[in-house]
Amino acid sequence: MxxxxxxxxxxxxxxxxxxxxxxxxxxxxxxxxxxxxxxxxxxxxxxxxxxxxxxxxxxxxxxxxxxxxxYEAEKLAYTREALKQPTARGVAEHFMRGAIEAQTSTCDPKGCLGVISAAACGAEAESIKADVIARRASSQEALIERFRQAKRDGDLPDHVEPESLTLYLYAILQGMAVQSGSGASRAELERVVETSLMMWPTA
Amino acid sequence: MxxxxxxxxxxxxxxxxxxxxxxxxxxxxxxxxxxxxxxxxxxxxxxxxxxxxxxxxxxxxxxxxxxxxxYEAEKLAYTREALKQPTARGVAEHFMRGAIEAQTSTCDPKGCLGVISAAACGAEAESIKADVIARRASSQEALIERFRQAKRDGDLPDHVEPESLTLYLYAILQGMAVQSGSGASRAELERVVETSLMMWPTA
DNA sequence: TCGATTCCATAACAATCAGTATATATGCGT
DNA sequence: ACGCATATATACTGATTGTTATGGAATCGA
The missing domain is CATH 1.10.10.60 (Homeodomain-like)
Incomplete structure (x- = not known):
């Protein structure tokens, strides 16, 4: 080498x-x-x-x-930081607030490149889509593992499945990306986050 | 005429x-x-x-x-049905389960045309995007009004704002559309719905 | 049967697409 | 100063983009 x-x-x-x-x-x-x-x-x-x-x-x-x-290295750095938060709720909050920052920064385009690329579905873009989906799967895996740890910590109720909670949180994040890419204001995204946190399961 | x-x-x-x-x-x-x-x-x-x-x-x-x-008339008919459900929780559940049906039907493409069109962001598609966004806004308005009624019915806690709850539910729906457009299985979408319903606010 | 009118089919339009061939410019080691 | 290797600039490729002109075919009222 x-x-x-x-x-x-x-x-x-x-x-x-x-x-x-x-x-x-x-x-x-x-x-x-x-x-x-x-x-x-x-x-x-x-x-x-x-x-x-x-x-x-x-x-x-x-x-x-x-x-x-x-993009992953620079604009998605907050996701790696989020996983280090002490509680599952803190992880989710860091994910969502980081998403707001990344998706509504005035010096960057709005929305999320991953969501944009996965939704743009021309025939030639199949390899693009596959790459984005694979990266998302690997990132979801890390979050699932983090929520498993949270359950061991007694940080999440027994009836909550880490896989389901991950899919749910990712849905919210992707929805935020769709909205920010469609002209939603930061205040609107914050309402989504506040509502999500209000409902977050407590152990 | x-x-x-x-x-x-x-x-x-x-x-x-x-x-x-x-x-x-x-x-x-x-x-x-x-x-x-x-x-x-x-x-x-x-x-x-x-x-x-x-x-x-x-x-x-x-x-x-x-x-x-x-598309609105045929594939999104379930949203008008959803608004008629007796409880806010029922409305949300009908929205989400209807979205699963519409987005994973084997005889239709996967995902949601609205989300796909809003995310596809070429320069020429600006008028397309504007149309989709306007339709979404009008549909959100109906849901906000429905949640206002739910509050009057004592069907939602006082601290829940209809506007925020609508943005939150739409985020989940849009996230489900992103996931179904990216190859998510029906079972995965059902996990999202179950998790969302588990957290739904009770009066 | 004759326009009048509307449709279908072929072919063309200029513009743009991703990608490249050719020629020239700039740096290195010798 | 020379050759070698790489970068740049211009111009071009064939294919595809959305859109349209042209010519013939089908159905009407008269």
Whole structure:
């Protein structure tokens, strides 16, 4: 294996920052969806030409997967933080309040890239959908495990199943994403969160 | 105003049934989204040629709005039934179980056309999105009014706000649509519903 | 049977799609 | 200074997008 350290750099050096360009691409995919984002949109926002894009990222699909990596790493960091909260209720609250922040930030597109990409369902986007669904499943698995721990902690009532509670919480989060992507205000999303927390099961 | 009764029918009669063709078009939009559905897809499924489509429906956008009308009238009929349930809890349960039926029927595409169309966010689809959002708002208004009545009936706790409860229930419904559109099984959706009902506020 | 009228079918339209071929520019080691 | 390797810029590819013009076919009232 080769280190990622600065290699000798044989040929002509590229004139743009790959990470920065990827971040711009993420913004376009987030705002317009996978199919809605054209290569012209992408190269425009990234400030590079098409051959440069293909050389650096492969093709549109590969670019999207890398943008999804970045999205998970940066914009979904709060989900990993949420799992560390001491109570199941705290976990849920951190998830939902983090979702509000991520989905209504004024410097980012509205809504959730995962939900947008899973809902956009052209035929060519099947591999995109599969990737998003797989990532969601793995993220749900972590939450299920966290709720199992909560039950062992006596933090959740006996009659609550971690799998069901996870599906339920994810439904709320996805619903919030749909609403924020449809122009819902932060105040409206907060009402959803307050209502959810009001009903959260107590041990 | 002219009656819709069979006019003398001046020229050559059309060789296809408009309602049937519209129903086929709805299926395509439902399965592939507004932007994902091409005119070729549509004419293929409808069994007509492009000029016939344009003559009968105007253009792609007008066709979509009419398909949305049909969707509301046929596939969302359960929501009007739900509002008639005697208790707020019954209303919510009817909404959610109706959503399961509508979103996992084996003879229809999975998921909810409204959610799919609101999430698909190309630039050209702005008018589509606006239509879907407006219809959702009007449907939410009816549910808010129903929950207000429930409060007057002493059917909901005092501290529950009809607006918040509506946003919350819609979030769950939209989340279920996202999940069913992403391959969730009926059993998984039923877990969401059971969990939601378990937490439903009692007066 | 004759317009008049409306429909269907084929083919074309300009625009856009994702992706690439070609040519030129820039850096390295030698 | 030379070749090698890589990046950039322009222009192009074939396919597909939504939409429409054209020509023939079908049904009407007269």
């Amino acid at each position: 080769e280190s990622t350290a600065p290699l000798p750099a044989k040929g002509r050096p590229r004139e743009f920052c790959v990470d920065e360009a990827l971040s711009k691409a993420l913004g376009v995919f987030w705002a317009k969806g996978y199919e809605g984002a054209s290569m012209a949109d992408l190269t425009d926002a990234m400030g590079i030409t098409k051959p440069s894009l293909y050389a650096a990222f492969g093709n549109k699909e590969a670019l999207f997967h890398k943008a999804l990596d970045l | 002219e009656s819709t009764a069979p006019l003398p029918a001046k020229g050559r009669p059309r060789e296809f049934c408009v309602d049937e063709a519209l129903s086929k078009a709805l299926g395509v939009f439902w399965a592939k989204g507004y932007e994902g559905a091409s005119m070729a897809d549509l004419t293929d499924a409808m069994g007509i040629t492009k000029p016939s489509l344009y003559a009968a429906f105007g253009n792609k956008e007008a066709l979509f709005h009419k398909a949305l009308d049909l």
